[in-house]
Amino acid sequence: MAGKAVPNATRRSERSHRAILDAALELVAEVGYPKLTIEAIAARAGVGKQTIYRWWPSKAAVLLDAFVALGERAAQEAEGPGSEAPYAFPDTGDLEADLKFVLRATVDELLSPTYDLPYRALAAEGIVNPEIAAEFVSRVMEPSVQLYVERLRAAQQAGQVAADLDPRVAVELVTGPVTARWLLRTLPLTHAYADAVVEMALRGLSPR
Amino acid sequence: MAGKAVPNATRRSERSHRAILDAALELVAEVGYPKLTIEAIAARAGVGKQTIYRWWPSKAAVLLDAFVALGERAAQEAEGPGSEAPYAFPDTGDLEADLKFVLRATVDELLSPTYDLPYRALAAEGIVNPEIAAEFVSRVMEPSVQLYVERLRAAQQAGQVAADLDPRVAVELVTGPVTARWLLRTLPLTHAYADAVVEMALRGLSPR
Numbered sequence: 168m169a170g171k172a173v174p175n176a177t178r179r180s181e182r183s184h185r186a187i188l189d190a191a192l193e194l195v196a197e198v199g200y201p202k203l204t205i206e207a208i209a210a211r212a213g214v215g216k217q218t219i220y221r222w223w224p225s226k227a228a229v230l231l232d233a234f235v236a237l238g239e240r241a242a243q244e245a246e247g248p249g250s251e252a253p254y255a256f257p258d259t260g261d262l263e264a265d266l267k268f269v270l271r272a273t274v275d276e277l278l279s280p281t282y283d284l285p286y287r288a289l290a291a292e293g294i295v296n297p298e299i300a301a302e303f304v305s306r307v308m309e310p311s312v313q314l315y316v317e318r319l320r321a322a323q324q325a326g327q328v329a330a331d332l333d334p335r336v337a338v339e340l341v342t343g344p345v346t347a348r349w350l351l352r353t354l355p356l357t358h359a360y361a362d363a364v365v366e367m368a369l370r371g372l373s374p375r
Numbered sequence: 376m377a378g379k380a381v382p383n384a385t386r387r388s389e390r391s392h393r394a395i396l397d398a399a400l401e402l403v404a405e406v407g408y409p410k411l412t413i414e415a416i417a418a419r420a421g422v423g424k425q426t427i428y429r430w431w432p433s434k435a436a437v438l439l440d441a442f443v444a445l446g447e448r449a450a451q452e453a454e455g456p457g458s459e460a461p462y463a464f465p466d467t468g469d470l471e472a473d474l475k476f477v478l479r480a481t482v483d484e485l486l487s488p489t490y491d492l493p494y495r496a497l498a499a500e501g502i503v504n505p506e507i508a509a510e511f512v513s514r515v516m517e518p519s520v521q522l523y524v525e526r527l528r529a530a531q532q533a534g535q536v537a538a539d540l541d542p543r544v545a546v547e548l549v550t551g552p553v554t555a556r557w558l559l560r561t562l563p564l565t566h567a568y569a570d571a572v573v574e575m576a577l578r579g580l581s582p583r
Contacts, residue, residue, distance in 0.1 A: 200503050287502050293559065294499035295408050300560045308561060319580075329582040335562075336552075336571045337580050343552030344544075350558055351501065352508045353516060354543075363544045371579025372527075372545050374537040 186212040187219055188233035192285055195230060200288030203230070227292045227299045234285045235306050256314040262322045263369055266341060269315075270361040273342070277349045278356060290350060312338055340368045394420040395427055396441035400493055403438060408496030411438070435500045435507045442493045443514050464522040470530045471577055474549060477523075478569040481550070485557045486564060498558060520546055548576045 190211035195203050203226050209216045223229045257265045276282050289307070293300035312335075319334040328337065344364045348356050398419035403411050411434050417424045431437045465473045484490050497515070501508035520543075527542040536545065552572045556564050 290559065291499040291502035294495050294502070297560065304559060304561050308559060312561075326582065328580045329578075332575065332580060333571065336568070336575060339552040339555065339561075340548065340572065340575050340580070343555040344547040345551070346555040346559070347547065347551040351498065351512060351516060351554070352505065353512050353520075353547075360544070363541065364548065367540065367544060367548050367579075368576075369579055369581045370537075371575075371577055371581075372536045372540060372548070373577045373579075374534065375583070 183212065183214050183218060184222070185236075187214060187222075187229060188236050191226070191229045191233040192237065192281075195288055196280065196284045199284075200230075200291065203288075205229075227289070227296065228302075230285055230292075231289055231299065231302055231306070234289060237281070237285070238307070256318045258318060258321060260325070262318075262327045263365060265318060266365045266369075267362050270341065270345060270365055271358045273345060274356050274358060274361050277345075287350075312342075315342065337368075341365060391420065391422050391426060392430070393444075395422060395430075395437060396444050399434070399437045399441040400445065403496055404488065404492045407492075408438075408499065411496075413437075435497070435504065436510075438493055438500075439497055439507065439510055439514070442497055445489070445493070446515070464526045466526060466529060468533070470526075470535045471573060473526060474573045474577075475570050478549065478553060478573055479566045481553060482564050482566060482569050485553075495558075520550070523550065545576075549573060 187208060190208045191203070194207055194211060198207070205216055205219050205226055208226070208229060209219055212219075219229065223232070257268055259265055277286065289299065289303050293303045315338040316334045319328055319337050322328040323330050323332070323334070328334075341364060345356065345361060348354060348360070354360075395416060398416045399411070402415055402419060406415070413424055413427050413434055416434070416437060417427055420427075427437065431440070465476055467473055485494065497507065497511050501511045523546040524542045527536055527540075527545050530536040531538050531540070531542065536542075549572060553564065553569060556562060556568070562568075
C-alpha cells in the first residue's frame with residue numbers, strides 16, 4: 168500500500184463504483200427493471216462488464232447497493248455529514264402526531280419517482296428471490312422498523328401504549344397496510360389514508 | 376355453427392385451454408417465474424405457441440387465469456358445484472373468532488406450495504406491471520376483501536365495531552400486516568402472528 172499509485176487507483180475505483188450505482192438508478196427509471204441489464208449499466212457508467220461482475224453477482228445486487236446509497240445520501244443531505252441513523256424518528260411526546268408525521272413521510276417517499284421505481288423493482292425481485300429479500304429486509308426495511316420499535320417502547324414507558332403489546336407486531340399494524348397498498352396498488356396511497364391507519368391502529372376497531 | 380364439428384372443436388379447445396393453465400402452474404413451481412416461457416408452457420401442454428398467443432398476450436396473463444381457475448376449483452371442491460362466492464366468510468357472532476379463523480386460513484393458503492409460487496409470481500409481476508396489478512387486484516384480491524367488508528358491516532350493526540369506522544380501511548388493518556410479512560418475508564408467517572394481529576387490530580395500541 169505504498170506510493171501514489173494506490174490512492175489514484177482507489178479514487179478511480181470509487182469513481183467507477185459510484186458511476187455504476189448512478190447508472191443503475193437512471194436506467195431502472197428509464198427502461199424498467201425487467202429490461203435492466205448489466206451490459207446497459209456498464210455502457211452508461213463507462214466501465215467494462217467485468218468491472219461490474221467483479222463487485223456484484225447480479226443486476227439485483229447492483230440495484231440494492233444503489234438504493235441503499237441513495238438513502239444514505241438523502242439522510243446526509245437532510246441531517247448533515249456524520250449522522251448515524253438513516254432517519255430520525257420524532258418524539259414530541261404526542262405518539263399519534265409522531266406516527267402520522269413519519270407515515271406521511273413514508274407515503275411521500277414511496278410515491279416519489281426517485282424512490283418508487285428502484286424500491287418497487289427490489290421488492291418485486293425479493294418476492295421471487297429469497298436472498299435478495301433477506302438483504303433488502305436487513306439493509307432497507309429493518310433499520311426503519313427498529314426506529315418505530317424504539318418510539319413505541321418509549322410510548323409504552325410513558326403509558327401511551329399498552330404495556331403488554333409486542334412492539335414489533337404493533338409496528339406492522341401501522342406500516343403493513345401502507346406497504347400492502349403500495350405494493351399491490353389496491354387503492355390510492357394518500358396522507359389521509361396514512362392518518363386513518365394511525366388513528367385506527369391506536370384506537371382499535373372495537374367501540375370504546 | 377352446424378353439425379358435430381363445432382361441439383368437438385369446442386371440447387378440444389376447452390381441453391387445450393385447461394392443459395395450458397395446468398402446464399403454467401406446474402412449470403412456475405418447477406422453474407420459477409423468471410424462467411417461465413410461453414414456449415415451455417406450449418410444449419408441456421402439447422399445443423403450439425400460437426394457440427397460447429391467440430388467447431393470452433403474455434405469460435403473466437396465462438398465469439393469472441391459471442391462478443383464478445385454481446381458486447375456483449378449490450372453492451367448488453370445498454363447497455360443491457354451483458356455489459357463487461369464492462369463499463364463505465363465517466359469521467358466528469364472535470367477530471374476533473371469525474377474523475382469526477379466516478386470517479389463519481389465509482396464512483395456510485399463502486404458505487401452501489400450490490398457491491405460494493404462482494401467487495408470489497403474480498404479486499411480483501404486478502409490482503412492476505400496473506395492468507397485471509389491476510387484474511390481479513380485481514379478480515383475486517377484491518372478492519375476498521369484499522367478504523371482509525360485509526362481515527365488518529354486520530359487526531358494526533351488532534355494535535361490535537365502532538360505527539364511524541371505514542370498513543375498507545379496517546379490513547386493511549387486519550390483512551395488510553399479513554400481506555406485507557408474506558410479500559417481504561420480514562419474519563415468519565404463523566397462526567400465532569395472525570391471532571396477534573387480529574387482537575391488536577380489535578383492541579388498538581392505546582391502553583384501555
